[in-house]
Amino acid sequence: MSIHFPSPAIRTIGLLTLPLALAAVTACSSLSGESATVEGRVIDVEMRDDNGSFRFASDRIEVRRGDVVRFVQHGDMPHNVQFVRNTAPEGVELGDAWTGPYLNKKGEIYELEIDERFPDGTYEFVCTPHIGFQMTGTLIVSGGSFEATDPATRGVSGSTAAIPEVIGEKGLQELEYEVADDGAKVFHLTAERIRWETKEGSLADAMAYNRMIPGPVIRVTEGDRVRITVENRLDEPHTTHWHGLFVPNDMDGVPGISQDPIQPGESFTYEFDANPAGTRLYHSHFNAMSQEGAGLYGMFVIEERDEPASRRVDREELWILGDGPLGYVINGKEFPLIDPIEMTMGERVKVRMANLGGMYHPMHLHGGFFTVVAKDGFALEVPQKMNTLSLAPGETWDVILDPQFGGTWIWHCHVLSHATGPRDADGNETAAGMIGVVIVDDGETVLADMSNHTHH
């Protein structure tokens, strides 16, 4: 593939992309004299509501005790910071700091001192009026100039020591199976906490099946008997739901309704006939908002036993959209770590798309159109051409790509705050989040080299 850039636009995207760490660290730590006490830093976090998106500009704040986090009102709506009690390390008493004051005017600041009240651990917080808009964040406290008040209160979930860091891996690898004596296809899924690379140099606290996000692809043919053992290595209960599949009620994976939760260290075996054919999903259904948001989801592809020739394609790609603690991700990664879809002109490529985030994502393709051929795994009687497809949470759509020119085309969420990173040193917006790339080789057009943007 050529190493030349075809257009300034692509070059701009490449160069403007910055790794996102903290929104701003206005004062760096320094050593003071012989005592080697680490001085506290001041970390600014903007509270924003522009572009139709309510958010903390940095939703993952890593601090040491002695630091001060300044939440700065930057929006038009009132915002605050409320810590979620049942996610804080056990025994923590934050007193007044559980819920901060409402900031009503631009420029107002809520200063939160990370002092002895904050033992090492992970603290989830929300903006009270905008929790429904996913205005949430994570504060990670580790070490610093004060000792934790009581080491016993350091939360298991806050300790990252034993949590595997998964870097350079891709999700949606095909899951291997064995065939049992009775003909059933036997799969094994393991749910556990990992630290997952969502963008270069940035690891998110995540939960995953088989240490990848999205989890592995379960691919079978309609009518196959499947037996799937789910092992829970999390520090909280879990169940798995088979999304869009026709299963007996006691295999549905809904805790308290169709089964008891799978306790930490335990396993549960789901067994059913895989039906109906189509693009289907699986995901956590226990603490679903946090477990699914953290990455416990995957794709379940049920192929037709007798596929009509009219539906056949040369190749297929799988995309699962996510939002929440991992950021705005496609297949568990933010641009530019998302693998491009590479195709030759004229090739028939199907993309099985799903949204397992909590928000709508209108995915807009440049350079042509796609034809929607299935919704929720069911073939459409009348396929429809589109260049923008809004995926609501829980939906799956199958589309066939139809590029009109060779080139490197982006396919991005048109809620632009889902496709934009922090401003760079020149004050310009950076490209980040939900931006996929379709590279169409027509044998002539010079293609952008994306290889330095993605792990291959």
Ligand SMILES: [Cu+2]
């Ligand atoms: Cu979006």
